[in-house]
Amino acid sequence: MDVRAQVSMVFHLDKCIGCHTCSVACKNIWTDRKGTEYMWWNNVETKPGTGYPTVWEDQEKYKGGWTKNERGLSLKLHGRVGGLSNLFHNPYLPTVDDYYEPWTYDYEHLFNAPEGDDQPTARAVSMITGKPMEIEAGPNWDDDYGGSPIYAENDPNLDALTEEERAQLTEMERVVFFYLPRICNHCLNPGCVAACPAGSVYKRGEDGIVLLSQEKCRAWRMCVSGCPYKKTYYNWSTGKSEKCILCYPRLESGQAPACFHSCVGRIRYLGVLLYDASRIEATAAVPDRDLVDAHRAIIQDPRDPQVIAAARANGVSDAMIDAAQKSPVYRFVKQWRLALPLHAEFRTLPMLFYVPPMLPVLAKVKDGRYDNADAASTSLAPLLSSLERARMPLRYMAKLLSAGNEEVIAASYRKLIAVRIYMRSKTASGISDAEVQEALRVGETTPEEVEAIFQLTAKPTFEERFVVPPLGREAAIEAMRDPLEQKREGGFGFRKAPVRGA
């Protein structure tokens, strides 16, 4: 056993209100520089939808992630020789048009325009060329189904649905969508790391954060293609790739990453997971339908003495082990089996997990009224059976969150429904004990567990949501240099402006 610690994440999709506060918090700190205007290390997309960059999930187009073959796993993008031979032109690299051309407005013109018959306007100006431009796409162009005939309909995950189901999704009054906030997943088997010919992308041993060395990057731009989530970005100005750093400078002083800290819906949880690194390859190579289970299995019980001993032997600090034992992520992912990895079939073992959204049950408007007739006649039945009547077909959610295995996501949903019914029975009348017991049985849960899930879902404190010790950078670097000196001199980052080379 090779036990390592990983700072991991859970996003509770039922709680996301799609406000984009997270994206803006991140942008203001990290990507407001030249060449990064188009980058959203954190973005929130509407699902169904094509997302950012457009149809990023289509790996036939972008070749991100891994494929399983006779020899085990290989990158979809290239083999080693192929990678080097494509350095001069990477056939699968998205271009700026797959994201959008960043722009600003010529505000000065509003003040300087000569007197005339018409009001002056501020034209859109490209932030790349500085020339006036037509805006044809932008961040969240298809937010809340904006332009859905062009965007949402092209969501690759919709392939799993029947014509009828597809039509239903956008039918007036039955429209359904939810938000999917995305950051770098800090995967256990990252595609970006494996694809980088220069070896500039790496995973930190102590906490599993995936970083990209700006000094080693030579703009071979294979990481952009290798990451199936398209969460490495190419800075067109400095000629270096960049990515989400999980706000490691904040983590090192015990603060939550900016997108977590600012999240209005409080959907985000951060905690430590212990995992067995010797099983990474084997885990990523199981058949699609077993991927989620294998992923759960690689995560180790932080209270198991053997695991603790193995972690200690690997230099995992006591503070980390302690955090792993209190980890909200461990509870959501492993203990309660509610949170699932996004697109496990990309086989990068992402360490950001999503609790699937419940969404309203299916009903139609009849004679101008919300028709929930079944609900009236069968009392609670619609609540119990809401999984079958879910507006968002289970197959769609399975494609997103359980590599197509509907049983896995259904189990997660059944437990969520049990929580709902149980908690409802405590405050609303008319729910028979038999119904509650049935819900608990189907959801494979107990009143104690339900209470705990409810507590961590609905009423967690800041300290319960973010359980990561200060990452102890000083202890990690003291072998190399005096931490006090480091603190005084540099902190993180460049001591010179990161300007483009000649």
Next chain:
Amino acid sequence: MWDSVLFVAFPYVAITIAILMAIVRYRTDRFSYSSLSSQFLESRALFWGSVPWHYGVIPILGAHLLALVFPGFWGDLIADEMRLYVLEVTGLALALMTVVGLALLIVRRVRNARVLAVTSTMDWLLLVVLLVQVALGTWVALVYRWGSDWYLHTAVPWLLSLLRFEPQTQYVTALPWVVKLHMLGGFLVILLFPFTRLVHLVTFPVTYLWRPIQVVIWNRRAQG
């Protein structure tokens, strides 16, 4: 006098500056070591320019170096008439590829506003010098046949004499001016090397062929 300036002093100066400045740049400004790819801004034309350019120029450079380092081997190689023909024809084809590719790259930079926006003065200088250099090379190959052969008896002994620090210019001074320009052009490119994006050449990531596919860096373990 001019001969020693051009064929002795200039090569030495160019190489010294190239090596020293590349090291200085690497140590003080490693961030600037990059191929500065513009594929993200424009991909299609880049394909038609960059691929022929690189796949043309790398084997040609390789052949120049091979004949320099192993003149005996090269001599044996071209001793057979058939092989000589094949080499000359391949070389010429590759040379044409470099010229066409580079010309396309230049046109792309001029015509695409996005790429133009990230093009520096040094980029222009480098592009022009390289274009002239490969054009001269192609011309030499076309007009002065059997370069694979006479290169062995002119440029190679001259370069080797430079390497031995016993410069002998008589091997090259009598050559036609086009050939001489091509030789000087080579050293001009070397001189430009540390000041332009050409530095990406020495960072070609061969280690990708054998490094472990996943990279994990431990802060503490680094110290053993």
